[in-house]
Amino acid sequence: MTVIYRKDRKVLKRVDYGAAKNSLMGVLAALLVYALVTAWGGVYRAHELETLIAGGAVVLVTAFRLWLIARFDALYGAGPARWRKLFGAGLILHALVWGVMPVWLLWRTGAGFNFFVVILYNVGVTTALGSSWMAGLRVRQLYIVLMFVPILLGLFFYGGVKEWLLVVLVGAYTFYLFRLYRGQYELFWHAVTRERRGEQHERRRDQHAGTDIQLSLVYRLAHELRTPMNSVMGMMSLLEETKLSDEQREYMQAAGQSGKLMLALIDDVLDYSRILTGRIVLSPDYFDLRGTLEQALEAFGPMAQSKGLELSAMIDRMLPRRVRGDRDRFMQVLTNLLSNAVKFSDKGEIRLDVDFTEESDSEGVLRVRVSDQGRGMDTDTLRTLFQDHFLDGAQDAFAAKHIGFGLLVCKGLTEAMGGSIGAESVEGEGATFWFTVRLGMQSDMNEPQKLLSAMDGLQALVVGSAGGALAGLQEEFEALGCQCQGAHDYDHALQALRAGQREQSEFHLLLVDTRERQELALNLCHNVLVDPALRPVKLILMCTIEERAQPAIQRLVERHGLVVLVKPVHRSVLRGALERLLGVPRAMPVRDLPLENAEALERRRHFRLLLVEDNEVNQLVTKGMLAKLGYQVKTFSNAPAALSLLQRETYDLVLMDCMLPGMDGFEATRVMRESERQEGRARTPIIAITANTAEGVQARCLAAGMDDFLAKPVHLEEMETVLRRWLPLGSASDNHEEGEGE
Known part of the structure; x- marks a missing residue:
């Protein structure tokens, strides 16, 4: 069975350098032995041409190996694996030359002085190699074969008792070196592995202890920060109930918002510490998924509208009503992405897309996408968006384009919930953040039958909405079995309504959005409400929370009973409005009795x-x-x-x-x-x-x-x-x- 050892670059470099340094004596000794054999042994005088050829081979191999030794730092720095291949090639060439040389001498001069000098050199150099390059096994084993197998074959075919005795001795020594090299190789790597394992164990133990200390410090710091924050936030809540001027109330609200951001930062620091130490804990339970998404839309709708942004949602109508997961952690990820979209956008639409894929009767994958039309990000920022530059060991983490804890926490939370997170962006064209989570579910897709019956066969017309909002409304009406289409502008909508009356293909519902032109939207509403021919059309006005209190809209509500929905419009409020318009009885939830009385x-x-x-x-x-x-x-x-x-x-x-x-x-x-x-x-x-x-x-x-x-x-x-x-x-x-x- 082959054992695979984990290699350490630093250890290997020391071993390789030692092998290169030790081989210097063997290379120089090769020149000396060759000179001794050819000159003193008289081989040169008897076989001049052959001696020159063999000498040329010895010189070339020696020069190549000396070059490897002299250029070790440069060659090894350019590529350790390449240097090892070159060093191994030098050994193989050396073994070829000095393995063939004894056979040549045996053939030309017999088993005499010259032959035995070379044999002694081969034995000495192979023995020295055993302790100098223990990290490499295959090359050293091939080195032995090339050094001694030609000698064994030459002696065997040369014939004679003395030669056969030498065959046995050299063969036994070759087998001994084979086993020695194998044992040294395994001993070397076992020692290195044991040393590294001990170092890693110590590092892990120190790291674990350091992590515990750091986490303890984080918790203590959070505790110390929360204590004065409790005083600040508590005093501000009491101050809010006192009589304040408009200017004072604005200052107090700004301070309150800063306090909430401070608390959110403290919570993010704690969560990120838990994620880094693997101590994040989820609390799965069944919750209303659509209600949770609608709550997020209601929270961020006014924030987006205050910046002139349109917040819309496209939620899969087959979304399970109740899912099993950690609602708070899911909301933490979603609100972080929505908050970033509002923060980094100055115009256009922010769109929330949600769909659910069933993987079994009790589990599925929820996919959420938050898209904006803001500034976008360049490729470098996008690539390192979810990386912590402090943990990456950046030389100047503060100078790097890093984000705060928010997205890092989101990454840890989505992974803890069995999902993932990512982003797509084109600089100047906006960004899309997406995440997935695994959720259990209760398969209950039944729609309210009374509303379905009332909506059967109706047609709806939407005018003035952004693309995402229109798609979301069409999805909701399709879920109720109703046809819905969009109009190009307010004038075309009025023309379509009147044409429908004449052609007996009338629209039953009209939804007017104030996004494009508020004056034209209100004028369309007024024309529809006062036109006797269009009286059967049920009208819904969709506006921002600031527009809802304007006198022009209030007059339409008081005089004509106009139904007004605050954007972003989602399923609950839309269906509530449709039930009121169509006279569908609705079961109202039982509310707690008010307790704030005398x-x-x-x-x-x-x-x-x-x-x-x-x-x-x-x-x-x-x-x-x-x-x-x-x-x-x-x-x-x-x-x-x-x-x-x-x-x-x-x-x-x-x-x-x-x-x-x-x-x-x-x-x-x-x-x-x-x-x-x-x-x-x-x-x-x-x-x-x-x-x-x-x-x-x-x-x-x-x-x-x-x-x-x-x-x-x-x-x-x-x-x-x-x-x-x-x-x-x-x-x-x-x-x-x-x-x-x-």
Whole structure:
């Protein structure tokens, strides 16, 4: 069985240089031996021409090998493999000359002095080669064959007992050298492999330890950054509820946006650290895929419109309704790509294309493309777009055209979700980013039958929309069994409507987009609404969120009941509008009853909350949030004092910071749970509040006995949701009534 050894260039270079250096003595010795044989041995006088020919061969081979030695650095630097081939060729030529020479001498002078001198040289030079070029095996074995097989054949056919005895001796030595070379070769590579394995093991161990230290530093840095960010964001949320001038509100919104970007950067740093260390964790669950895509469109639609961009979507109508995957991670990749498209585009359309390919009854591949008509990228930037120049060892990573953590995180997340990510671009013509992810699915393609029946046989006309938006609308109408086509401009649309009335091929639905000319779009709507002949046409106006509040549109809504949809228009809002226009009854989801009324706030005041937080600013922020929600709270800056109070008084809930001086929140919770168990007291809910978002922290909180988890910076909505979960208003009412009875 052939063993393949991993080669190290540095080791091989040292071995090759040693072989070249050691061969110098053998090459010079060859000249000396030849001179001794031909001159002192008298061969030259008896066979002058043959001696000159043999001498010429010896000189040429010697000169070639000396040239290889003298030019080692230049030749080896140009190509190590080429130098080895040349060095091996020199050895083969040397073996050919000195393997044939003893046969020639045996033929011309017999088995005398000259013959034995050459035999001794051959034995010496082959023995020396055994320890000088152990990295090469085949060339050295061929070298032995060419050196001794001609001698063995010559002695065998020369005849005689002495010659046959020499055959046995030389043959045995040849076989010994064959085994010696093989053993030295294997011993050499085993030693090199063992050394490299030891070095690699040490490197891996050091690298693993260094990675753990770096990751720990990243988590600690993120924790330290989140703590003051909690104070900043919390104070700004409280400030937002105060009376501010328009100028102050603009400043505060700008600062709030910067704060959100800072938090997003912290999260990207943490995610990228997890990806580099292979610790990214996914939380797969079933979710509404189309609803998720529509949520992203609604979030980025106003951002695109504020820059004069059109955001449209072409979503496969056969998309499964519910898929199984990590919704948050999927949204993180999608929103990053949409955000970049808006950021780097100044004109044109941003288009989202989504399609799904089933690979089995329960799994498929989702493909998402985000295309823009922005600046585009050059070839060099595109080639290194998803490479981290810091990890590549660039001499000046900051000077390189590198992107932030966003796309690097997207690459790691898509690969973790079983997919890939890439980009296509032409400089000056825009870019297309795409990614794929593997998702489980629930195969449910049923469309709402009532709407399908109402849409059967209808025809729709769309005017003013961009190409991507028109394609998306046509896809949606086709899913409902309705024909849809686009009009060239607003005048042609009106002409098509009137021609349809005359020719009994009327359009039943008209969708007007304000993208090209708002005045012409509104004029078309007015003409359709006031024309008695066109009264059967159902009209939908599509506009931006800023246009929706304009007086001209408001008048059409108030006077004629015009249905207005804010772009980008997606399936949910489109179908809702169609159901209203066609009189299709729609089952409305049950909504939570509003809790922000005076009675709810009054009932919340009967809860007693305890906050354990060492940071004074965070104390102030959290107290402000709780007061806004209607809760009463008492604060402590250390765990022992809070535990002492809990021994004497009863509280409905405890908000516990995990990183406290002295006794931390985990230990304090364990002590409190043990005290409750020993004394038989009711369990008090404890909510962890921490800026540490590393994997396992939430599980550690629950293992310590905490009931829920809030990550800093804490947002008002998240706090309200958690408190409502553990402090239902009914319990406040019961406690209050019991207190009054006592």
